[in-house]
Amino acid sequence: xxxxxxxxxxxxxxxxxxxxxxxxxxxxxxxxxxxxxxxxxxxxxxxxxxxxxxxxxxxxxxxxxxxxxxxxxxxxxxxxxxxxxxxxxxxxxxxxxxxxxxxxxxxxxxxxxxxxxxxxxxxxxxxxxxxxxxxxxxxxxxxxxxxxxxxxxxxxxxxxxxxxxxxxxxxxxxxxxxxxxxxxxxxxxxxxxxxxxxxxxxxxxxxxxxxxxxxxxxxxxxxxxxxxxxxxxxxxxxxxxxxxxxxxxxxxxxxxxxxxxxxxxxxxxxxxxxxxxxxxxxxxxxxxxxxxxxxxxxxxxxxxxxxxxxxxxxxxxxxxxxxxxxxxxxxxxxxxxxxxxxxxxxxxxxxxxxxxxxxxxxxxxxxxxxxxxxxxxxxx
Ligand code: ADP
Ligand code: MG
Numbered sequence: 001x002x003x004x005x006x007x008x009x010x011x012x013x014x015x016x017x018x019x020x021x022x023x024x025x026x027x028x029x030x031x032x033x034x035x036x037x038x039x040x041x042x043x044x045x046x047x048x049x050x051x052x053x054x055x056x057x058x059x060x061x062x063x064x065x066x067x068x069x070x071x072x073x074x075x076x077x078x079x080x081x082x083x084x085x086x087x088x089x090x091x092x093x094x095x096x097x098x099x100x101x102x103x104x105x106x107x108x109x110x111x112x113x114x115x116x117x118x119x120x121x122x123x124x125x126x127x128x129x130x131x132x133x134x135x136x137x138x139x140x141x142x143x144x145x146x147x148x149x150x151x152x153x154x155x156x157x158x159x160x161x162x163x164x165x166x167x168x169x170x171x172x173x174x175x176x177x178x179x180x181x182x183x184x185x186x187x188x189x190x191x192x193x194x195x196x197x198x199x200x201x202x203x204x205x206x207x208x209x210x211x212x213x214x215x216x217x218x219x220x221x222x223x224x225x226x227x228x229x230x231x232x233x234x235x236x237x238x239x240x241x242x243x244x245x246x247x248x249x250x251x252x253x254x255x256x257x258x259x260x261x262x263x264x265x266x267x268x269x270x271x272x273x274x275x276x277x278x279x280x281x282x283x284x285x286x287x288x289x290x291x292x293x294x295x296x297x298x299x300x301x302x303x304x305x306x307x308x309x310x311x312x313x314x315x316x317x318x319x320x321x322x323x324x325x326x327x328x329x330x331x332x333x334x335x336x337x338x339x340x341x342x343x344x345x346x347x348x349x350x351x352x353x354x355x356x357x358x359x360x361x362x363x364x365x366x367x368x369x370x371x372x373x374x375x376x377x378x379x380x
Contacts, residue, residue: 007053007118014067014075014116019055023139024119025377026051027127028177029209029339030330031186032297033275035305037171039230039268040192040243042275045173046201047181048209048371050127053380054136056115058144065114066096070123080110085165095130098165099137102157108147115140125211126331130166131174134158135377143379151179151376152194169224181376188279192243199282201373205325206347207339210354210368212311214335223332226264226305233257233265242268263304270300287325290341294326307333311362318357322350 011019026047033043059065067075076093078084083101085094096115104110117136123129138154141147149157155175162168162175176189176196185198201207234242237253242265250257250265257265274293281289298316302308312329315338319327326341342350351368358366 007055007116010069010118011055011057011116015057015065015114017057019116020057021140021143022053022055022380023136023143023377024051024053024380025132025135025139025178026181026374027121027129027132028174028181029127029207029337029371030173030177031339032278032293032328033173033271034297034301034328034330035226035307035332036243036268036271036275037173037189037191038169038227039234040241041268041272042188042190043173044186044188044199044275044278045177046186046373047178047376048127048207049374050119050121050371052117052119052121052129052132052136054115054117054140056113056140056144059112059114061112063112064097064100066093067116068092069116069118075114075116080104080112085167091166094165095133095162096137098161099134099158100141101165102161103138103141103145103147106157108141108145110141110145113140113144122211124215124336126336127209128174128178128331130162130168130170131158131178132377134161134175135178139377139379152176155179168220169227177376179376181374183375184373186282186373188275192241197279199279201282202285204344205287206342206344206350206370207372208324208342208347208350208354208368208370209330209337209339210315210319210358211337211366212309212315212335213364213366214309214311216309216334222307222334226307229261229264230268233261236261237265243272245269247273263306267300267304270304271297291324291326294328294339294341295320298328301329301333305333309334311335311364312338314362315354315358315366318354318361319350322353322357324350 027050028045030045062080065075158175182198188197254262278293324340330339
Protein backbone atom coordinates (compact mmCIF):
# COMPACT_ATOMS: atom_id res chain seq x y z
CA UNK A 1 0.00 0.00 0.00
CA UNK A 2 1.16 3.51 -0.79
CA UNK A 3 1.59 5.21 2.60
CA UNK A 4 4.03 7.58 4.20
CA UNK A 5 6.82 5.00 4.55
CA UNK A 6 8.25 5.24 1.00
CA UNK A 7 8.64 9.02 1.19
CA UNK A 8 10.21 8.84 4.66
CA UNK A 9 12.69 6.21 3.47
CA UNK A 10 13.58 8.21 0.37
CA UNK A 11 14.02 11.32 2.49
CA UNK A 12 16.69 9.66 4.61
CA UNK A 13 18.30 8.19 1.47
CA UNK A 14 18.53 11.62 -0.15
CA UNK A 15 19.33 13.79 2.87
CA UNK A 16 20.83 11.29 5.36
CA UNK A 17 18.47 12.19 8.23
CA UNK A 18 14.88 11.89 9.31
CA UNK A 19 12.02 13.99 7.93
CA UNK A 20 9.97 16.02 10.40
CA UNK A 21 6.75 16.38 8.45
CA UNK A 22 4.96 14.62 5.59
CA UNK A 23 2.19 16.27 3.58
CA UNK A 24 0.03 14.39 1.11
CA UNK A 25 -2.13 15.76 -1.66
CA UNK A 26 -4.49 13.87 -3.95
CA UNK A 27 -4.83 14.69 -7.62
CA UNK A 28 -8.23 15.57 -9.04
CA UNK A 29 -10.46 14.74 -11.93
CA UNK A 30 -13.24 16.91 -13.27
CA UNK A 31 -16.56 15.13 -13.89
CA UNK A 32 -18.03 17.99 -15.89
CA UNK A 33 -17.64 21.77 -16.26
CA UNK A 34 -14.51 21.98 -18.44
CA UNK A 35 -12.82 25.26 -19.37
CA UNK A 36 -15.37 27.33 -17.50
CA UNK A 37 -13.67 28.05 -14.16
CA UNK A 38 -11.82 31.08 -15.55
CA UNK A 39 -15.16 32.46 -16.77
CA UNK A 40 -16.62 32.16 -13.25
CA UNK A 41 -18.65 29.09 -14.19
CA UNK A 42 -19.57 25.92 -12.30
CA UNK A 43 -17.32 22.87 -12.19
CA UNK A 44 -17.58 19.44 -10.60
CA UNK A 45 -14.23 17.88 -9.71
CA UNK A 46 -13.34 15.33 -7.07
CA UNK A 47 -10.04 14.51 -5.39
CA UNK A 48 -8.69 11.10 -6.48
CA UNK A 49 -6.74 8.38 -4.67
CA UNK A 50 -3.51 9.09 -6.53
CA UNK A 51 -1.14 11.22 -4.50
CA UNK A 52 1.98 13.32 -4.20
CA UNK A 53 3.77 13.11 -0.83
CA UNK A 54 6.23 15.71 0.39
CA UNK A 55 8.52 14.77 3.29
CA UNK A 56 10.48 17.71 4.73
CA UNK A 57 12.69 18.89 7.57
CA UNK A 58 14.04 22.34 8.50
CA UNK A 59 17.69 23.29 7.89
CA UNK A 60 19.68 26.11 9.49
CA UNK A 61 20.74 27.70 6.16
CA UNK A 62 18.25 30.17 4.54
CA UNK A 63 17.75 28.03 1.44
CA UNK A 64 15.50 25.40 -0.10
CA UNK A 65 16.64 21.96 -1.25
CA UNK A 66 14.13 19.86 -3.12
CA UNK A 67 14.36 16.48 -4.78
CA UNK A 68 11.66 14.66 -6.74
CA UNK A 69 11.52 10.91 -7.36
CA UNK A 70 10.00 11.77 -10.75
CA UNK A 71 13.05 13.83 -11.73
CA UNK A 72 16.00 12.25 -9.89
CA UNK A 73 19.50 13.73 -10.02
CA UNK A 74 20.85 15.99 -7.30
CA UNK A 75 18.50 18.06 -5.08
CA UNK A 76 17.70 21.47 -6.55
CA UNK A 77 18.89 24.33 -4.31
CA UNK A 78 17.84 27.95 -4.14
CA UNK A 79 18.53 30.72 -1.59
CA UNK A 80 15.35 32.12 -0.02
CA UNK A 81 16.64 35.62 -0.71
CA UNK A 82 16.85 34.87 -4.45
CA UNK A 83 13.55 33.13 -5.21
CA UNK A 84 12.88 33.22 -8.96
CA UNK A 85 11.34 31.00 -11.67
CA UNK A 86 13.68 28.61 -13.49
CA UNK A 87 13.78 27.52 -17.14
CA UNK A 88 14.46 24.29 -18.97
CA UNK A 89 15.04 21.06 -17.04
CA UNK A 90 14.56 22.76 -13.68
CA UNK A 91 11.18 24.31 -14.55
CA UNK A 92 9.32 21.58 -12.59
CA UNK A 93 10.56 23.25 -9.40
CA UNK A 94 8.62 26.43 -10.21
CA UNK A 95 5.48 24.91 -8.67
CA UNK A 96 7.40 24.58 -5.38
CA UNK A 97 9.39 27.82 -5.56
CA UNK A 98 6.31 29.80 -6.60
CA UNK A 99 4.38 28.65 -3.54
CA UNK A 100 7.26 29.59 -1.25
CA UNK A 101 7.38 33.03 -2.90
CA UNK A 102 3.60 33.52 -2.43
CA UNK A 103 3.76 32.57 1.25
CA UNK A 104 6.67 34.97 1.76
CA UNK A 105 4.70 37.69 -0.05
CA UNK A 106 1.68 37.03 2.18
CA UNK A 107 3.84 37.77 5.22
CA UNK A 108 4.74 34.24 6.35
CA UNK A 109 8.31 33.88 7.62
CA UNK A 110 9.56 30.91 5.63
CA UNK A 111 12.82 29.41 6.97
CA UNK A 112 15.13 27.02 5.12
CA UNK A 113 14.03 23.41 4.58
CA UNK A 114 14.85 20.35 2.55
CA UNK A 115 12.16 18.18 1.03
CA UNK A 116 11.55 15.21 -1.21
CA UNK A 117 8.55 14.54 -3.44
CA UNK A 118 7.24 11.10 -4.29
CA UNK A 119 3.98 9.41 -5.12
CA UNK A 120 1.86 7.71 -7.74
CA UNK A 121 0.07 10.66 -9.35
CA UNK A 122 0.99 10.80 -13.06
CA UNK A 123 2.57 14.10 -14.13
CA UNK A 124 0.97 16.14 -16.89
CA UNK A 125 -1.86 13.63 -17.46
CA UNK A 126 -4.71 15.98 -16.57
CA UNK A 127 -4.98 14.74 -12.97
CA UNK A 128 -3.54 18.01 -11.68
CA UNK A 129 -0.17 16.99 -10.38
CA UNK A 130 0.60 20.72 -10.51
CA UNK A 131 -2.03 21.65 -7.90
CA UNK A 132 -1.04 18.62 -5.81
CA UNK A 133 2.62 19.68 -5.89
CA UNK A 134 1.69 23.24 -4.93
CA UNK A 135 -0.55 22.05 -2.11
CA UNK A 136 1.96 19.72 -0.45
CA UNK A 137 4.50 22.55 -0.58
CA UNK A 138 2.00 24.90 1.03
CA UNK A 139 1.16 22.42 3.80
CA UNK A 140 4.85 21.84 4.54
CA UNK A 141 5.44 25.60 4.79
CA UNK A 142 2.40 26.01 7.06
CA UNK A 143 3.51 23.15 9.27
CA UNK A 144 7.16 24.24 9.57
CA UNK A 145 6.35 27.92 10.11
CA UNK A 146 3.34 27.33 12.36
CA UNK A 147 0.96 29.41 10.25
CA UNK A 148 -2.15 27.41 9.42
CA UNK A 149 -4.20 28.73 6.48
CA UNK A 150 -7.71 27.68 5.58
CA UNK A 151 -7.98 25.35 2.56
CA UNK A 152 -9.54 28.29 0.68
CA UNK A 153 -6.64 30.66 1.44
CA UNK A 154 -4.15 27.91 0.63
CA UNK A 155 -5.86 27.26 -2.72
CA UNK A 156 -5.64 30.94 -3.65
CA UNK A 157 -1.95 31.17 -2.74
CA UNK A 158 -1.25 28.04 -4.82
CA UNK A 159 -3.15 29.45 -7.80
CA UNK A 160 -1.19 32.70 -7.54
CA UNK A 161 2.03 30.66 -7.54
CA UNK A 162 1.00 28.82 -10.71
CA UNK A 163 0.27 32.16 -12.40
CA UNK A 164 3.46 33.90 -11.30
CA UNK A 165 6.10 31.15 -11.40
CA UNK A 166 4.76 28.49 -13.79
CA UNK A 167 3.24 31.08 -16.15
CA UNK A 168 -0.07 29.18 -16.38
CA UNK A 169 -3.10 31.53 -16.10
CA UNK A 170 -5.22 28.77 -14.51
CA UNK A 171 -8.57 29.10 -12.77
CA UNK A 172 -9.03 28.03 -9.15
CA UNK A 173 -10.71 24.66 -9.77
CA UNK A 174 -7.68 22.38 -9.39
CA UNK A 175 -6.43 23.91 -6.15
CA UNK A 176 -9.91 23.92 -4.60
CA UNK A 177 -10.51 20.32 -5.66
CA UNK A 178 -7.32 18.93 -4.10
CA UNK A 179 -7.63 21.01 -0.91
CA UNK A 180 -11.38 20.61 -0.25
CA UNK A 181 -11.92 17.04 -1.51
CA UNK A 182 -14.34 14.91 0.48
CA UNK A 183 -14.38 11.10 0.36
CA UNK A 184 -17.29 9.69 -1.61
CA UNK A 185 -18.25 13.10 -2.95
CA UNK A 186 -17.75 15.37 -5.91
CA UNK A 187 -17.43 19.07 -5.20
CA UNK A 188 -19.63 21.40 -7.18
CA UNK A 189 -17.80 24.72 -7.21
CA UNK A 190 -19.44 27.91 -8.26
CA UNK A 191 -16.39 29.89 -9.34
CA UNK A 192 -18.32 33.17 -9.19
CA UNK A 193 -18.89 33.21 -5.42
CA UNK A 194 -16.69 30.20 -4.52
CA UNK A 195 -19.51 28.25 -2.89
CA UNK A 196 -18.57 24.58 -2.57
CA UNK A 197 -21.32 21.98 -2.56
CA UNK A 198 -20.33 18.37 -1.84
CA UNK A 199 -22.47 15.96 -3.89
CA UNK A 200 -22.56 12.26 -2.94
CA UNK A 201 -21.37 10.04 -5.80
CA UNK A 202 -23.19 6.78 -6.61
CA UNK A 203 -21.34 3.85 -5.00
CA UNK A 204 -22.47 1.50 -7.78
CA UNK A 205 -20.46 3.39 -10.41
CA UNK A 206 -16.69 3.24 -10.89
CA UNK A 207 -14.68 6.12 -12.27
CA UNK A 208 -12.20 4.90 -14.85
CA UNK A 209 -9.41 7.13 -16.09
CA UNK A 210 -8.04 6.23 -19.50
CA UNK A 211 -4.71 7.92 -20.11
CA UNK A 212 -4.07 8.56 -23.80
CA UNK A 213 -0.40 9.04 -22.90
CA UNK A 214 -0.15 11.97 -25.31
CA UNK A 215 0.35 15.62 -24.53
CA UNK A 216 0.35 17.79 -27.61
CA UNK A 217 2.88 20.60 -27.52
CA UNK A 218 0.32 23.29 -28.34
CA UNK A 219 -1.53 22.71 -25.05
CA UNK A 220 -0.11 25.63 -23.06
CA UNK A 221 -0.40 28.41 -25.64
CA UNK A 222 -3.88 27.23 -26.62
CA UNK A 223 -5.09 27.45 -23.01
CA UNK A 224 -4.15 31.13 -22.83
CA UNK A 225 -5.71 31.69 -26.27
CA UNK A 226 -9.03 30.12 -25.19
CA UNK A 227 -9.05 32.34 -22.10
CA UNK A 228 -8.39 35.41 -24.27
CA UNK A 229 -11.19 34.35 -26.68
CA UNK A 230 -13.65 34.17 -23.77
CA UNK A 231 -12.58 37.59 -22.51
CA UNK A 232 -13.06 39.11 -25.98
CA UNK A 233 -16.46 37.44 -26.41
CA UNK A 234 -17.65 38.60 -22.98
CA UNK A 235 -16.53 42.16 -23.58
CA UNK A 236 -18.19 42.26 -27.04
CA UNK A 237 -21.41 41.14 -25.35
CA UNK A 238 -21.01 43.90 -22.76
CA UNK A 239 -20.38 41.41 -19.94
CA UNK A 240 -17.56 40.96 -17.42
CA UNK A 241 -17.53 37.17 -17.89
CA UNK A 242 -19.47 34.62 -19.92
CA UNK A 243 -21.03 33.36 -16.69
CA UNK A 244 -23.57 36.15 -16.99
CA UNK A 245 -24.46 35.27 -20.59
CA UNK A 246 -27.71 33.55 -21.55
CA UNK A 247 -27.58 31.37 -24.67
CA UNK A 248 -30.13 33.70 -26.30
CA UNK A 249 -27.75 36.65 -25.80
CA UNK A 250 -24.84 34.69 -27.33
CA UNK A 251 -27.07 33.63 -30.24
CA UNK A 252 -28.22 37.20 -30.79
CA UNK A 253 -24.58 38.33 -30.91
CA UNK A 254 -23.53 35.61 -33.34
CA UNK A 255 -22.82 37.88 -36.26
CA UNK A 256 -20.78 40.45 -34.38
CA UNK A 257 -18.85 37.79 -32.44
CA UNK A 258 -17.85 35.94 -35.60
CA UNK A 259 -17.71 32.16 -35.87
CA UNK A 260 -14.79 31.41 -33.54
CA UNK A 261 -15.78 33.63 -30.61
CA UNK A 262 -19.41 32.57 -31.01
CA UNK A 263 -18.49 28.91 -30.62
CA UNK A 264 -16.18 29.58 -27.66
CA UNK A 265 -18.98 31.47 -25.88
CA UNK A 266 -21.54 28.80 -26.75
CA UNK A 267 -19.32 26.16 -25.15
CA UNK A 268 -18.99 28.08 -21.90
CA UNK A 269 -22.71 28.86 -21.65
CA UNK A 270 -23.93 25.37 -22.54
CA UNK A 271 -21.29 23.69 -20.35
CA UNK A 272 -22.41 25.76 -17.35
CA UNK A 273 -25.98 24.61 -17.87
CA UNK A 274 -24.79 21.00 -18.18
CA UNK A 275 -23.09 21.14 -14.77
CA UNK A 276 -26.30 22.23 -13.09
CA UNK A 277 -28.24 19.51 -14.88
CA UNK A 278 -25.55 16.93 -13.99
CA UNK A 279 -25.93 17.76 -10.29
CA UNK A 280 -29.69 17.11 -10.53
CA UNK A 281 -29.16 13.88 -12.45
CA UNK A 282 -26.71 12.69 -9.78
CA UNK A 283 -29.24 13.47 -7.06
CA UNK A 284 -32.03 11.66 -8.90
CA UNK A 285 -29.90 8.71 -9.99
CA UNK A 286 -30.59 9.36 -13.70
CA UNK A 287 -27.77 7.33 -15.25
CA UNK A 288 -28.74 7.85 -18.88
CA UNK A 289 -28.86 11.60 -18.33
CA UNK A 290 -25.35 11.59 -16.83
CA UNK A 291 -24.14 9.86 -19.98
CA UNK A 292 -25.97 12.22 -22.27
CA UNK A 293 -24.52 15.28 -20.53
CA UNK A 294 -20.98 13.90 -20.66
CA UNK A 295 -21.36 13.14 -24.37
CA UNK A 296 -22.63 16.67 -25.00
CA UNK A 297 -19.75 18.11 -22.97
CA UNK A 298 -17.21 16.18 -25.03
CA UNK A 299 -18.81 17.21 -28.32
CA UNK A 300 -18.81 20.85 -27.23
CA UNK A 301 -15.14 20.71 -26.19
CA UNK A 302 -14.28 19.01 -29.50
CA UNK A 303 -16.33 21.13 -31.91
CA UNK A 304 -16.96 24.51 -30.25
CA UNK A 305 -13.97 24.88 -27.95
CA UNK A 306 -11.52 22.86 -30.09
CA UNK A 307 -9.45 21.47 -27.22
CA UNK A 308 -9.83 17.75 -27.93
CA UNK A 309 -7.60 15.66 -30.22
CA UNK A 310 -7.86 12.45 -32.23
CA UNK A 311 -6.65 10.24 -29.38
CA UNK A 312 -9.30 11.56 -26.96
CA UNK A 313 -12.06 11.38 -29.58
CA UNK A 314 -11.15 7.75 -30.34
CA UNK A 315 -11.16 6.88 -26.62
CA UNK A 316 -14.64 8.40 -26.21
CA UNK A 317 -15.92 6.51 -29.24
CA UNK A 318 -14.49 3.19 -28.02
CA UNK A 319 -15.76 3.69 -24.45
CA UNK A 320 -19.25 4.35 -25.80
CA UNK A 321 -19.07 1.15 -27.89
CA UNK A 322 -17.83 -0.88 -24.91
CA UNK A 323 -20.79 0.33 -22.87
CA UNK A 324 -19.61 3.12 -20.56
CA UNK A 325 -22.49 4.92 -18.79
CA UNK A 326 -20.70 8.19 -19.56
CA UNK A 327 -17.40 9.21 -21.16
CA UNK A 328 -15.61 12.45 -22.07
CA UNK A 329 -12.23 14.11 -22.15
CA UNK A 330 -11.28 15.69 -18.84
CA UNK A 331 -8.77 18.42 -18.00
CA UNK A 332 -7.27 21.01 -20.29
CA UNK A 333 -7.32 18.80 -23.39
CA UNK A 334 -4.94 18.16 -26.35
CA UNK A 335 -4.15 14.82 -24.69
CA UNK A 336 -4.28 13.53 -21.15
CA UNK A 337 -7.18 11.43 -19.92
CA UNK A 338 -10.80 10.60 -20.49
CA UNK A 339 -13.08 9.96 -17.53
CA UNK A 340 -15.51 7.10 -17.80
CA UNK A 341 -18.47 6.15 -15.64
CA UNK A 342 -18.77 2.38 -15.60
CA UNK A 343 -20.93 0.01 -13.49
CA UNK A 344 -18.61 -1.11 -10.69
CA UNK A 345 -18.84 -4.82 -11.52
CA UNK A 346 -17.76 -4.10 -15.12
CA UNK A 347 -14.83 -1.80 -14.33
CA UNK A 348 -12.03 -4.39 -14.63
CA UNK A 349 -13.36 -5.71 -17.95
CA UNK A 350 -13.82 -2.16 -19.24
CA UNK A 351 -10.19 -1.26 -18.41
CA UNK A 352 -8.93 -4.33 -20.25
CA UNK A 353 -11.14 -3.91 -23.27
CA UNK A 354 -10.48 -0.25 -23.87
CA UNK A 355 -6.71 -0.79 -23.76
CA UNK A 356 -6.92 -3.72 -26.19
CA UNK A 357 -9.29 -2.06 -28.66
CA UNK A 358 -7.33 1.22 -28.57
CA UNK A 359 -4.07 -0.59 -29.27
CA UNK A 360 -5.67 -2.43 -32.20
CA UNK A 361 -7.05 0.78 -33.65
CA UNK A 362 -4.24 3.26 -32.93
CA UNK A 363 -1.22 0.98 -32.51
CA UNK A 364 -0.43 2.53 -29.13
CA UNK A 365 -0.35 0.96 -25.66
CA UNK A 366 -2.31 2.96 -23.09
CA UNK A 367 -3.31 2.57 -19.46
CA UNK A 368 -6.68 2.59 -17.74
CA UNK A 369 -7.28 2.63 -13.99
CA UNK A 370 -10.08 3.31 -11.55
CA UNK A 371 -10.01 6.22 -9.12
CA UNK A 372 -12.02 6.79 -5.94
CA UNK A 373 -13.21 10.13 -4.53
CA UNK A 374 -11.09 10.88 -1.44
CA UNK A 375 -10.45 13.60 1.14
CA UNK A 376 -8.32 16.63 0.30
CA UNK A 377 -4.66 17.43 1.04
CA UNK A 378 -3.43 17.14 4.62
CA UNK A 379 -0.43 16.67 6.88
CA UNK A 380 -0.08 12.95 7.67
P1 ADP B 1 -1.18 18.26 -14.57
O1 ADP B 1 -1.41 19.29 -13.52
O2 ADP B 1 -2.42 17.88 -15.29
O3 ADP B 1 -0.46 17.05 -14.07
P2 ADP B 1 0.55 20.32 -15.56
O4 ADP B 1 1.22 20.54 -16.85
O5 ADP B 1 -0.33 21.39 -15.04
O6 ADP B 1 -0.24 18.94 -15.67
O7 ADP B 1 1.63 20.05 -14.44
C1 ADP B 1 2.59 19.04 -14.63
C2 ADP B 1 3.97 19.55 -14.27
O8 ADP B 1 4.06 19.74 -12.83
C3 ADP B 1 5.04 18.56 -14.58
O9 ADP B 1 5.45 18.67 -15.93
C4 ADP B 1 6.14 18.98 -13.61
O10 ADP B 1 6.81 20.11 -14.09
C5 ADP B 1 5.36 19.40 -12.38
N1 ADP B 1 5.22 18.30 -11.41
C6 ADP B 1 4.09 17.77 -10.95
N2 ADP B 1 4.32 16.80 -10.05
C7 ADP B 1 5.66 16.71 -9.91
C8 ADP B 1 6.53 15.87 -9.13
N3 ADP B 1 6.07 14.93 -8.32
N4 ADP B 1 7.86 16.08 -9.28
C9 ADP B 1 8.33 17.03 -10.11
N5 ADP B 1 7.56 17.81 -10.86
C10 ADP B 1 6.24 17.67 -10.78
MG1 MG C 1 -2.04 21.32 -13.86
